[in-house]
Amino acid sequence: MAAEAKIPVWLDCDPGHQDTFAILLSAYHPSLSLLGISTVHGNSSLSHTTYNATSILTAIGAPHIPVYPGASSGLTRPAVHADAIHGASGLDGTALLPVPAVPHLEEPAIDAMAAALLSTPKDTAWLIATGALTNIAHLFTSYPEVASHIRGLSIMGGSIGNHFTAAPLGKVDAKERIGNWSQWAEFNILVDPEAADFLFQHPVLNKKTTLIPLDVTHLVLATKNVQALLLDGKDGKQRTTLRVMLVELLTFFAKTYAEVFGITEGPPLHDPLAVAAVLDGFTGVQIPFRDFEHKGERERYAVRVVTEGSHGDAQAGAETGRTVVKLLPEGEEGVKIPRGLDISRFWSVLEDCLERADNVNKTKGAL
Template sequence: MGEVDKIPIWLDCDPGHDDAFAILLSAYHPSLNLLGITTVHGNSSLPHTTHNALSLLTAIGRPNTPVYPGSASGLVRPAVHAPAIHGESGLDGTSLLPTPTTTHATEPFVESMAKALLSTPVGTAWLIATGALTNVALLFQQHPEVASHIKGLSLMGGAIGGGFTPAVMGKVDDKSRIGNWSAWAEFNILVDPEAAAALFSNPILNKKMVMIPLDVTHLVLATEEVQSLLLHGKGGMEKAGVLVDGKVGEGKSTLRKMLVELLLFFAKTYRDVFGIEEGPPLHDPLAVAVVLDGISEAEIPFYDFEEGKEGARERYDVHVVTEGSHDEALNGAETGRTVVKLLPKGEDGVKIPRGLDVKRFWGILEECLQRADAVNATRGVV
């Protein structure tokens, strides 16, 4: 498949353990053409998320992918970070992250995003957001024409609850919740709810948006079996697990070992904070994977209908609660909550899948690791 035939994508992210896998999938899926990356405040500070993006691109053999530092805080709110989940650096848990071999771009990030997306044929490009939505909101605020030009906006964010999926959402202080940062809200939406509200209320954009909430990402847990697949590759699953004397074994490549070390750190924080024992949910790459939904029978099916109602496509209106402060949200306010309303049949709105082919997802992610290993081998990195 040539570059012309690939789906052009731009990734806006805050790496982040799960963002690492979103970058891998974006860079190495044969149907995707990664135009560039913007970084944003979120899992850690902007200097950290920018460094992490550059380091991850070096690790996977794609150091020449342009990276643009974006917003260091929300549209109107101060930045909030997640050291309890991702560590101070945003990517704690491994010593194998390489020193970046390139530096970030210096051009203005909004203009760079707009230029790259508008250079693609109309109705082909996807913008994918896996962090706070500040950069994305600024893009459409300053360049509203991009909304009509792109094919879609896919974002990882929000939480619905009420049995939207059978996923286990986790508990804090032995209390069930639908959110991860507060009882009601998911982190990416809560840290800049004004940015999220602007996107969901955009009458052009909200008809071509896909939202991947916690209700979906918590269906995709990086279990011990998955960790073994990623470390050893297909055909290596019969090897004795992941740990040797309490540490990650050598596996098939340094890259694989690094990613599994990141997963194990992520697993521990999810176990300690949310009581989820099976493995950590891998949120962010699902916002990339959903772009592939339906492009061929070989890709990753997502199900945008209630179980047992195949063919009954669902679309939603999404309202973001902006009232209240971050501190008030931690004390029970609904700040950052995504309230969804099912639209009448046939009406356009936000697509929110209820599930996906999880086994197929992990298989494709491992195939991307194979491609990264092959590229690294040509660079003398094993």
């Protein structure tokens, strides 16, 4: 990638504690150009996730990035929210979130996404999804030409299990599980399994999709050392209101993750990994992601989602929302699901982005 080139990205999200860091990374990585943000039901109601997105952008000094509200429920299912993990607002745990400097826009999210992505040169833009996949499914049904135009789709969602990685997936009631919202299913997939299955079965998209499941995100825990880095910076002297706010959000998320899932070392930071994956393969700026280390092969997968059953069935033990993967023969195209990444580089890059946000806030007198 040329030094001056930037990767155009659109972020579809449901803020959400981890989405805060996805927004930070996509807004401030020097090799990314954030075209806009669309919000979706998920961690909280659409009204909350939309407000949260505009508040986060204000907090990081980037209120100029446009925000468009999208779907308030699934393609065919009612909305389900994660109050037990994120609180009623979706961003419980801090009183430092500012009132948005710029409100969200009224243009339909799907139209805004399509216009922005189609305005980029072919095979350059990435669509990043860190919430329910409803907006993304609507986009490709309403504007099918976008599928062949974009470079890729990066999704945080799903869980593989069966020791796909060494990450702890957590326990509920002393029982090991694969999913984080049911025994088998990860939240983003379970709340709209039809949307997810549509995307994974899409004959164009499934060859340019990267999936970041819990098996990968649970390798990246915000330990006490990481929280100290984010609070005070690499030299230990960079504490700002923004940093305090972010660590307060992490502390709240850490508490709920420890209480619900028994993961006590620190909370996993799911969503920014879907942003980081966009950089993979770009020499000099990538945060390297890895396939199966022992074989050194280029792994690609066929992915489907179990759509039979209701949310209640899933809570009772059914496989509704489960992400089922099949390894494809070597050389065959399919969904990319990495098994690991350079974790220390990820945290270093995230801290660099936080430092850039601090510098912007400083110029505005907002520290």
